[in-house]
Amino acid sequence: MKRKLLSIVMASAMTLSLVACGGSSTNTATETASTEEKTEAPAAEEKTEEPAAEEKTEEPAAEDTTASSGKLIKVGIINNDPNESGYRTANDADLKARFTEENGYDASFAYSLKNDEQIAAAQTFIQDEVDYLLLSAADTAGWDSVLKDAQDAGIKVILFDRTIDADESLYEASIVSDMAKEGQTAVDWLAGQNLEQVNVIHLQGVMGSAAQQGRSGALNDKVAAEDNWNIVTQQTAEWNAENAQQIVQSVIDAGTKFNVIYAENDDMAKGAVAALDKANISHGVGKDVIVMGFDCNKWALEELLAQNWNYDGQCNPFQSSYIDEIIKTLESGGTLSEKTIIMDEKGFDAETITQEDVDNYGI
């Protein structure tokens, strides 16, 4: 019995130490920004060094708060696991760089890909009496009661990146990407290439996710409307490069003709390209197959710059400046003109992209 107990203690101790090694990636662990800053040092530094797209708001705003109140604004930030994707990593790094003590914030972070764990974290933040609750919900449902609690406690809620199914009165603002618009921009770009036949391999993300629905929707509509647009294969590769590679490989093995890869994220586009390379199918600007990706990973934009890919659609992870602005407005007693704020998002063409774009928009 003793031995068993010992083993359990050992095991849990090891788990803990392991998780601690994981550092920033700890699921649901709430950490204060200051300690976080230490473990995250290299990554965060790199991010701050980069000339962020919304640089102009940063400096004056920061001085403003620290000078006027001298008191830190307490924010609780609930996000998804930063390891989920490059997008999320950039998103998390951006938030951490923004909500620092120098900028007048006392920020705590909680991460989880599970709704119930996120809700539990929200309750903890409410008990800690934060001033603002920033939320990127894992799931759209189930948030009503906890947000009501927050409201009762006088805590203002700002949603970022993802919306939820709750009454609008429960939150101050929602900063989101318009996935459908991203898809539409991409499809418009493709239409602008004026191909005779458009035979698409459509690599979808995890089915049912907002990004998948938005990005698939525009393409599906267009294919239904145009006679010369065909979908060769429409498959979910679940955001996964390996799956994408196998799906494209399967199409190549079958000998079916295609001239466009429409991948709903960069990873899947990369997997597809790996399969093309193996089969000696040329791709990129002026080549046999047009490669399209999303999310604007830095490495993906570099592929564009090298003209190996043709198009990459942005999904802007830099919401922190928008959030910062909203908090400033609310703190100074102002009101918001709109509840839902849609971020600017671009689409990059391999023929026009510059090194500057890669540096500014790569994540």
Next chain:
Amino acid sequence: MNDNRVLEMRGINKSFPGVKALQNVDFSLNKGEIHALMGENGAGKSTLIKVLTGVYTKDAGTITMSDAGEVQIHSPQDAQKCGISTVYQEITLCPNLTVAENMYIGRGEGKITNWKKMNEDAEKLLKSLEIPAKATQQLANCSIAVQQMVAIARAVDMDCKVLILDEPTSSLDEQEVEKLFGLMRDLKNRGVGIIFVTHFLDQVYEVCDKITVLRDGQLVGEYEIKELPRVKLVAKMLGKEMDDLSDIKGEGGTYEGKDADEKVFEASELQSNAGIKPFDFYIKKGEVNGFTGLLGSGRSECVRAIFGADRVIKGKVKMHGKEVNISKPLDAMKNGIAYLPEDRKVDGIIGDLSVRENIILALQVLKGFFKPFSKAEANAFADEYIKKLNIKTASADTPIKSLSGGNQQKVILARWLLMHPEYLILDEPTRGIDVGTKVDIQKLVLELAKEGMSVTFISSETDEMLRTCSRLVVMRDRKVVGELSGDDLTQNKIMSTIAGESSV
């Protein structure tokens, strides 16, 4: 059908690939009768029982019950419905459930169990059978003997007409056996027919009314107990006339080398973590000695300590007068000590591996991880010992678990003999084994000793110890209480030493 009959089996046939396990076997059982089913291992006893209990489906023949006429038994449930209950040698209960749950499990027939009533009923039954267990106690916490009795209680409570006891006494000590016999007689008076399978001849003559003998899957005959003296029974089982079994000692003589007085192994103040008191012990070259005492007196723990099977916490060990360190079985093996463990199934056989692999295992381990035997070598070893020990197996490739108990034991014995040990420890080598093999093993022990091997022999059957050993270490309550040799080696002397009386 005779009015008194409760069960009749006629012309039962059952064959397995390559073996005719039962050929045209008849068997009948009367009400209120204790009927022994005898035969060597592999004679077909187990197969017949398994046909009767629905574990196997018979190829031909009829089974008739007094009240139901001819019945078809395709599963243990069918057998139970016919009123046939079985208690096996190996406990087939669930150790993680309580005693009461074990007694009533699987009998609810879908009804919701009334836990309180169940526990009360169980308590009552346990009390009436004088079984020292609580209904709510977890079964695993009971001794093996009590577990066995719970299994019987379960069978008895199912209003059985036929109760099959398959080697129920092999893990019980004498008092417990007596209690079991009391229980059996009680059931007999209530009109239950009991089929009793055992290897203990004494027990057969103590409780049984009739004996049916099987040999090589065929019926030898059915006899009234009074008409069949022991020697004849053994002869029937073996299929040949034989001298009295007790006459093997002295046949071979003893080891007469110059170094006969050398102490091959010597331990002082040896103690393991298995709860025995420190003990001193030695064995000379070519000597056969033994540990005796009641079940649980610590005799097995002593030899396990010698072999390093339990963690040794204290004591010095010498081989040929030179101090050695034995902290794990491999150390002992390297020093030429071999140990045949008490529980063949748990500690001995590696069930799914072939007879060949089981035979070569110990020597192979001794030879080293990076030096496996070639196929030819392994085959040669296996064939040699299969022949030498007369192991009955279809081939060397047969998994050991499909052999009968006695043959499994021979394989384990072969494993250790192949190692050519200087010192061989045999812990209950004859338990659950047929008479023929028992004699074989006893003879083998004496032969080996004559050739200079030192052997420590442990057995629950005192007469077996008396036949083979020249010196006995007596144990009581986990410590050594005496040593007997020469003229002191008598049944009475052993009993009195075990019991702690000063002298007889």
Next chain:
Amino acid sequence: MSKQINNNESFLKRLVGNQLFIPLIALILLAVINLINDPGFFKITLGTNNAGYPVFSGYLITILDYGSELGILAIGMTLVTAASGGQDISVGATIAIAGSAMLRILCGGTSRPTEIQAPIIVAFLVACVVGMLCGAFNGILVAVFKIQPMIATLILFTAGRSIAAWINNNELPIVPDPKFAYFGGFIPGIPIPTTVFIVIACIIVIALVLKFTNLGLYTQAVGINENSSRLNGINPTFIKFLTFVILGLCVAVAALIKVSRLSTINYSVIAKDIEMDAILAVALGGNALSGGKFNMWASILGAYVIQFLTTTLYKFNVSSDALAAYKAVVVILLVVFSAPKVREQMGQLGKKLGSSKKGVA
């Protein structure tokens, strides 16, 4: 004449009894389905890749290529299963760790190096050490602390991908050297995927190990009866530990292929769910998941059966998130067919067929 039939009968019986029977039947079944549907499935063509070197392509090549990681993992998983009677569910996560370590060495901690910072062999050896350390960690929990393998490996299963991300500071480095891509692709001039050679090398190594050491005997003995094994001088703790370390080595090799395929890694999805496929491969090979006797070749064959199924399903345009459902069907069939009762019936069916043939003859 009748003797001949008898021979056939016993051959059939032996076949049904053989462990390779189930994976072989599954393989043949899949092949036949594909043959009926489209004979072109089996076509292999010699083309050139983008670098201008000759390469074979076709579904069969795809199966051999993509089944490699699974085949290699099946080797280690079989041993772990045999010795510990449980499975390691952390292999996917440890592939992420080993792969991440490899990238860290190759890229020297920067995300976009212009050339590799260390020889590939050094990076691979580091990955091997890391893989074996992960295996050793699992092995200690299982062998020394007697924690159930599934529970013990749950730790790395949960934490592994985070550790992988931490090793590279959450960066996703890309290996700049095209030579690194050879391991998951083709070596210039050789038209057969490199992965096939890697698997063959692994199979040769494990065959030699099984022939020239007692690993097979010891792991089986420990898996079947730990008590007896100990009393025969085997150290069960060490054997269990050893199998986990060997699996760790297999993981490192699989990680090399995985990372090489794309020259980079995505910590959260690399080798996702591969542990379940590896376990399925062992089961498909007719090995008891409760440990004991094993047949290594049946497991490896099982791995390729799974890849055959995956490739077939992709060909039929089955959406990849539905693959799991089809694998579940395979599991069900597997459980049914490996049940002793069903096997017995099949054997009897074979007998009947044989005797009816005899009647006709």
